Amino acid sequence: MEKSVVFNGKLLPYLLLAPQLAITLIFFYWPASQAIWQSFLREDAFGLNSEFVGLENYQALFAQPEYYTAIGITVVFSSLVTVLSLGVALLFATQADKNLKGGSVYKTLMIWPYAVAPAIAGVLWFFIFHPTLGTLARPLRAMGFDWNPMLNGTHAMILVVMAAVWKQVAYNFLFFLAGLQAIPKSVIEAGAIDGAGPLRRFWTIIFPLLSPTTFFLLVVNIVYVFFETFGIIDAVTSGGPAGSTTTMVYKVFADGRLGGDLGGSAAQSVVLMVIVIALTAIQFRYVERKVQY
Amino acid sequence: MANVTLRNVRKVYPGGFEAIKGIDIEVGDGQFCVLVGPSGCGKSTLLRMVAGLETISSGEIDIGGRIVNAIEPAERDIAMVFQNYALYPHMSVYNNMAYGLRNRRIPESEIKTRVEDAARILELGTMLERKPRQLSGGQRQRVAMGRAIVRQPKVFLFDEPLSNLDAKLRIAMRVEIRKLQRRLNTTAIYVTHDQLEAMTLADILVVMNGGRVEQIGNPLEIYQKPATTFVASFIGAPPMNLMPIEGVRAQLLGADAVPAAAGQLGIRPEDFELGDTVPAGGIGLDLRVDAIEHVGAETYVYGARQDVGHTDSLSATANDVIVRLPGVASPQIGTRIRAVAARAKLHLFSADGRQRLSV
Amino acid sequence: MVEHRPLRDLVAYAVLSLGILIFAFPVYVAFVASTYDAATVVSGNLPLVPGGRMLENYYRAVFVGGSRFMNEPVGVLLLNSFVTAIGIAVGKIFISILSAFAIVYFRFPFRKTAFWIIFITLMLPVEVRIYPTYKIVADLRMLDTYAGLILPLIASATGTLLFRQFFMTVPDELLEASRIDGAGPLRFFWDTLLPLSMTTVAALFVIQFIYGWNQYLWPLLITTKDSMQTIVIGIKKMLTTTDELAEWQLAMATAVLAMLPPVAVVVFMQRLFVKGLVETEK
Numbered sequence: 001m002e003k004s005v006v007f008n009g010k011l012l013p014y015l016l017l018a019p020q021l022a023i024t025l026i027f028f029y030w031p032a033s034q035a036i037w038q039s040f041l042r043e044d045a046f047g048l049n050s051e052f053v054g055l056e057n058y059q060a061l062f063a064q065p066e067y068y069t070a071i072g073i074t075v076v077f078s079s080l081v082t083v084l085s086l087g088v089a090l091l092f093a094t095q096a097d098k099n100l101k102g103g104s105v106y107k108t109l110m111i112w113p114y115a116v117a118p119a120i121a122g123v124l125w126f127f128i129f130h131p132t133l134g135t136l137a138r139p140l141r142a143m144g145f146d147w148n149p150m151l152n153g154t155h156a157m158i159l160v161v162m163a164a165v166w167k168q169v170a171y172n173f174l175f176f177l178a179g180l181q182a183i184p185k186s187v188i189e190a191g192a193i194d195g196a197g198p199l200r201r202f203w204t205i206i207f208p209l210l211s212p213t214t215f216f217l218l219v220v221n222i223v224y225v226f227f228e229t230f231g232i233i234d235a236v237t238s239g240g241p242a243g244s245t246t247t248m249v250y251k252v253f254a255d256g257r258l259g260g261d262l263g264g265s266a267a268q269s270v271v272l273m274v275i276v277i278a279l280t281a282i283q284f285r286y287v288e289r290k291v292q293y
Numbered sequence: 294m295a296n297v298t299l300r301n302v303r304k305v306y307p308g309g310f311e312a313i314k315g316i317d318i319e320v321g322d323g324q325f326c327v328l329v330g331p332s333g334c335g336k337s338t339l340l341r342m343v344a345g346l347e348t349i350s351s352g353e354i355d356i357g358g359r360i361v362n363a364i365e366p367a368e369r370d371i372a373m374v375f376q377n378y379a380l381y382p383h384m385s386v387y388n389n390m391a392y393g394l395r396n397r398r399i400p401e402s403e404i405k406t407r408v409e410d411a412a413r414i415l416e417l418g419t420m421l422e423r424k425p426r427q428l429s430g431g432q433r434q435r436v437a438m439g440r441a442i443v444r445q446p447k448v449f450l451f452d453e454p455l456s457n458l459d460a461k462l463r464i465a466m467r468v469e470i471r472k473l474q475r476r477l478n479t480t481a482i483y484v485t486h487d488q489l490e491a492m493t494l495a496d497i498l499v500v501m502n503g504g505r506v507e508q509i510g511n512p513l514e515i516y517q518k519p520a521t522t523f524v525a526s527f528i529g530a531p532p533m534n535l536m537p538i539e540g541v542r543a544q545l546l547g548a549d550a551v552p553a554a555a556g557q558l559g560i561r562p563e564d565f566e567l568g569d570t571v572p573a574g575g576i577g578l579d580l581r582v583d584a585i586e587h588v589g590a591e592t593y594v595y596g597a598r599q600d601v602g603h604t605d606s607l608s609a610t611a612n613d614v615i616v617r618l619p620g621v622a623s624p625q626i627g628t629r630i631r632a633v634a635a636r637a638k639l640h641l642f643s644a645d646g647r648q649r650l651s652v
Numbered sequence: 653m654v655e656h657r658p659l660r661d662l663v664a665y666a667v668l669s670l671g672i673l674i675f676a677f678p679v680y681v682a683f684v685a686s687t688y689d690a691a692t693v694v695s696g697n698l699p700l701v702p703g704g705r706m707l708e709n710y711y712r713a714v715f716v717g718g719s720r721f722m723n724e725p726v727g728v729l730l731l732n733s734f735v736t737a738i739g740i741a742v743g744k745i746f747i748s749i750l751s752a753f754a755i756v757y758f759r760f761p762f763r764k765t766a767f768w769i770i771f772i773t774l775m776l777p778v779e780v781r782i783y784p785t786y787k788i789v790a791d792l793r794m795l796d797t798y799a800g801l802i803l804p805l806i807a808s809a810t811g812t813l814l815f816r817q818f819f820m821t822v823p824d825e826l827l828e829a830s831r832i833d834g835a836g837p838l839r840f841f842w843d844t845l846l847p848l849s850m851t852t853v854a855a856l857f858v859i860q861f862i863y864g865w866n867q868y869l870w871p872l873l874i875t876t877k878d879s880m881q882t883i884v885i886g887i888k889k890m891l892t893t894t895d896e897l898a899e900w901q902l903a904m905a906t907a908v909l910a911m912l913p914p915v916a917v918v919v920f921m922q923r924l925f926v927k928g929l930v931e932t933e934k
Contacts, residue, residue, distance in 0.1 A: 003756055003757065003819075003820065003824060004824060005824040005827050005828060006757055006758055006759050007757050007758055007827075007836075007837040007840075009758050009760070009837055010760070012754075012758070012837060012838075013754040013755075013758035013760045013763070014754075014760070016750040016751060016753055016754035016758075017750070017751045017754045017755075017766050019746070019747040019750060019751075020747040020748060020750070020751040020770060020807075020812065021751070021766065021769065021770070023747060023803060023806060023807045024769060024770060024773055024807045025769075026788065026803075026807075027785060027788065027789075027803060027804040027807045028773050028776070028781070028807045029769075030784070030788060031781040031784035031785040031787075031788055032776055032780075032781045032784070034781075034784035034787070034788075035780070035781045035783070035784045038783075038784065088671075091667065091671075092667065092668060092671050095663070095664040095667045095668050096664070096668060098660065098661060098664045100661060100664055100665065100668075106668050106672065107922075108918075108919055108922055109672045109675070109676075110668070110671065110672065110675065111918060111922075111925075111926075112675075112915050112918050112919055113675055114862075114918060114929075115862050115866075115911070115914035115915045115917065115918040116679075116866075116911050116914070116915065117865065117866035117867075117868060117884045117910065117911075117914075118866065118868060119866075119868045119884050119885075119887065119888055120866075120884060120887060120907050120910055120911060121678075123887055123888070123891065123903070123907055124678035124679060124681070124682050124907060125678055126891075127678075127681065127682060127685065127900065127904065128677070128678055128681050132696050133693060133694055133695070133696040133698070133900070134696075135681050135698055135700075138696055166675065166678070169675075170675075171929070174926060174929060174930070175930070178930060198660075223777075227777045227779045227780075230779060230868065230869050231866075231868035231869065231884070234868070234869075234872075234888065235868075235887075235888050235891075249779050249780075252779070252780070252782070253779075253782065253869065256782070256783045257783075257873075262783060265783060266783070266784075269780045269781060269782075269783075272779075272780045273775075273776055273780050273781075276775055276776060276777070276780065277775050277776075280774065280775045
C-alpha cells in the first residue's frame with residue numbers, strides 16, 4: 001500500500017527520519033549486534049579480557065541441564081497462561097457480547113487490570129497467597145493443605161500463573177469482544193433459522209469465525225508470557241524456589257547479572273531472539289492472510 | 294479569465310502505460326468545457342495534469358498565455374473542486390475557504406470580504422462557523438465551490454463534483470454550477486462520466502475513450518452527428534441502436550446509394566416510428582416485442598429482430614433494438630411490430646466504427 | 653439479537669459479576685492492608701473491611717518513606733514514574749509521527765530501507781538485548797538519568813506503524829487541495845495532518861503512558877540511586893527483605909498508588925485506550 005500523491009523533497013525526509021533512526025541505531029541495532037557478538041566471546045573472571053570462542057558458549061549452554069529445565073518451565077508456564085487466559089477471556093467475552101444493560105460498565109470493570117504493572121500484579125497475588133499472612137493462604141492451610149509457594153516449586157508456579165493470567169485476561173477479553181461484535185448478527189440468525197441451538201451455534205459458527213482473533217491472541221500471549229511476565233516472576237519468586245520458576249528470559253537476566261556469565265547470557269539472548277523472530281514471522285503470515293480476506 | 298490550450302499532451306506512467314495519448318483541446322475564455330467518457334478513459338488524469346497534480350510527459354498546457362508545465366499547482370491560478378470535496382475536516386467553513394488565501398498572504402480584511410461574498414452567493418452565510426461534518430452533502434459541495442470561488446482563479450477545474458450527491462440534488466447543483474460559472478464568467482473544465490450532465494453543462498464537449506479524444510464539439514452537434522460508433526453509443530440514453538449494415542443494405546432504396554465503405558448502421562431509439570410503410574430510402578425492421586418499460590412520458594420497447602437469426606431472447610444481443618415511443622404505447626409482449634425510420638435519421642459508420650460516413 | 657431470554661441474561665450477569673469480583677479481589681485486599689498498622693497485617697488476620705490507618709499510612713508512604721528498607725519517600729518515586737512515562741509517550745509520538753510522515757508522504761532513496769530498519773525493531777523487546785543496552789547507556793553516562801530511563805524505550809516501531817496506517821487513510825485529495833492552496837510539506841503537516849491525527853496521538857499517548865509507567869526490568873537495571881527509581885521498582889525493593897520484617901502496609905499503600913494513574917487512564921480514557929490497543933497490535 002503506497003500513497004500515489006506525494007511531496008517533492010530532497011533533504012526534508014531525511015531530517016524527519018533522523019531522530020528515530022538515530023535512537024534506533026544507538027539503542028537497538030548496536031546492542032542487538034553486541035549481544036550476538038558477545039555470544040561468541042568469553043570474558044575472564046574480572047571482565048577485563050575477552051577472547052573469541054566461536055560456538056563454545058552455545059555448546060556450553062545446550063550442555064547445561066538447567067537450560068533444558070528452563071525451557072521446560074517456559075513451555076509449561078506459557079501453555080498454562082495462554083490457555084487459561086484465553087479460555088477465561090472467551091467465557092467473559094461471550095457473556096459480555098449479549099447486549100446487556102450496563103454493558104459498558106462491565107467492560108470497564110473487566111479491562112482495568114491491563115493497566116496494572118506485571119510486577120505489582122505479582123506483589124498483589126503474592127500478598128494474598130503469602131504462606132503466613134495471605135488472606136487466602138490461611139484458609140488453605142487451615143484445611144490442612146500445606147500451601148507454601150516460597151518452598152514448594154509447584155505452588156510457586158501456580159502463583160505466578162495466576163498473577164499472569166489475572167493481568168492478561170483483560171487484554172484477551174477486549175480483543176475477543178471486538179471479534180465477537182464484528183461477527184454479523186445475520187450470520188448467527190441464519191444459524192438459528194437453520195435450527196442450531198445456542199451452544200451449537202457457538203461451536204459451529206461463532207468460534208470458527210473468531211479463529212483469526214484467537215490465532216492472533218495466541219501469538220501475542222506467548223510473546224507476553226516470554227517477556228512481560230518477567231516482572232511477575234522477579235517480584236514473586238525471583239525464579240525460585242530452586243529455579244522452579246526460572247523461565248528462559250529470567251535465566252538471561254540471572255546468568256548475566258548474578259552469575260556474571262555475559263557470554264552465556266548473550267548466547268541465551270540470541271536463542272530468544274530467534275524464537276521471537278519466528279513468532280513474529282508466523283504472526284505476519286497471519287496478518288497477510290487477513291489482508292486477503 | 295483565460296483561454297486554456299492543450300497541445301499534443303501525453304501522459305506515460307513509469308511502467309510504460311500510456312494514459313493520455315496526445316490530446317489537443319482549446320477552451321476559449323469563459324467557456325465551459327466538459328470532458329466525458331467511461332471510467333479509465335483518462336479524463337481525470339487530464340484534468341489533474343491541467344491542475345498540476347500530475348506531471349506532463351510531453352506536450353504543452355497553456356493557461357492564459359503562459360505555459361504551465363513546470364509551474365506548481367498553487368501558482369497556476371486555478372481552483373479545483375474534488376469529487377469527495379476534500380474539505381479540511383478540522384477547519385470551519387470559513388477557514389476552509391480562507392486557508393488558501395492566507396497561504397498567499399492576502400490581508401485578512403480582504404479575505405473576510407471575499408469569503409463573505411462567496412458565502413452570500415452560495416447561501417452559506419449562516420454556516421461559516423460550522424465544521425464540514427455538520428453539513429449535508431449539498432452544503433459540503435457548496436463549500437467546495439466556495440473555496441474555489443474565493444481564489445478568483447483564471448480557471449475552475451471540477452472533478453466529478455456531483456457524483457456523491459443523490460439524483461435530485463445532483464440536478465439542482467448542476468443548474469447552480471452552470472449559473473454560477475456564467476455569472477463569474479470564468480473558464481471551466483469539468484470532468485464527468487454522466488453523459489446527461491455533460492450534455493447539459495457544456496459549451497464544448499470532449500468525448501474521450503482510451504486516452505484519446507473521440508470527438509470535440511458543441512453538445513447538440515455531437516448528439517446529432519456522432520463521429521464514431523463509440524460516441525454514438527456513449528452520448529444519448531438509451532444508446533443509439535447499432536447494427537451491421539449487411540442485413541439491411543438491400544432495404545435502403547438503391548443499394549448503391551450507400552457508400553461502399555459503410556459497415557454499420559445506427560438509428561436512435563426516438564427516431565423510430567411504428568408503421569407498415571417504409572419511407573423512401575428509409576428502413577423498416579420487423580421486431581418481436583420482448584420487454585416494455587413505461588416511464589410515463591415515453592415508452593421503451595425492447596424488440597428482437599425477426600429478419601436475422603437470434604438466440605436467447607433474455608440476453609441482449611446485436612439483434613436487439615430499442616424503440617422509444619411517445620406517451621403510453623402498449624404493444625403486447627410477444628407480438629410483432631414493425632419499426633420504421635426515415636432516411637434522414639440514419640447514421641452510417643465504417644466497419645470499424647471509427648469513421649462517420651454521409652448517408 | 654437471537655433469543656433474548658431473561659434467564660440467559662441472568663447467567664451472563666452472574667458470570668460477569670463473579671469475574672469482576674475475582675479481578676477486583678487482590679486489589680481490594682491490598683487496599684484493606686494499606687489501612688491497618690503493621691502488626692495487624694503481619695498477624696495474618698487481616699479483616700475484610702478497611703481499618704482506620706489509611707491517612708497515616710499513605711502520608712508516611714508518600715512523604716516520609718519506610719523506616720528501614722527504603723530511603724526515598726514514594727512521592728519522589730511517583731515523580732520519577734511520571735517523568736519516565738510521559739517522556740516515553742511524548743518521545744515516541746514525536747519521533748514516530750515525523751518518521752511516518754517522511755515514509756508515507758515522500759519518495760526518496762533508501763525509503764524502504766529506512767522503513768525496514770524501523771520495522772524490524774518490532775521483533776526484539778528490550779529484554780533480549782538487555783546487557784549490551786545497559787553497557788551503551790553506561791558508556792553514554794546515562795545511568796541514573798531520565799534520559800537513560802527514557803531513550804532506549806522509545807526506539808520502537810509501533811508508533812511509526814500506527815501513524816503510517818492512519819496517514820494511509822487520509823484522503824489524497826486533502827494533500828492535493830493543500831498544494832493548490834499553496835501549502836508546502838511542513839505547512840500541510842502542521843495545518844492539516846497533525847490536527848487530523850490528534851485522536852491517534854491521544855490513543856498512542858494513553859498506551860505508551862501505561863507501557864512506560866509499568867516498565868520493570870529496564871529501570872531495575874539502570875537505576876542504582878534510590879532517588880531515581882520508579883514506583884514499580886520501589887515496591888519490589890520494599891519487599892526484598894526477610895518478609896516478616898517488611899512493612900506490608902506501606903508496600904500495599906505504595907502498590908495502590910502505583911496502580912492508580914494507569915488504571916485511571918484506562919477507566920477515564922477508555923475509548924482512546926481501546927483504540928490505541930487495538931490499532932497498535934494490528
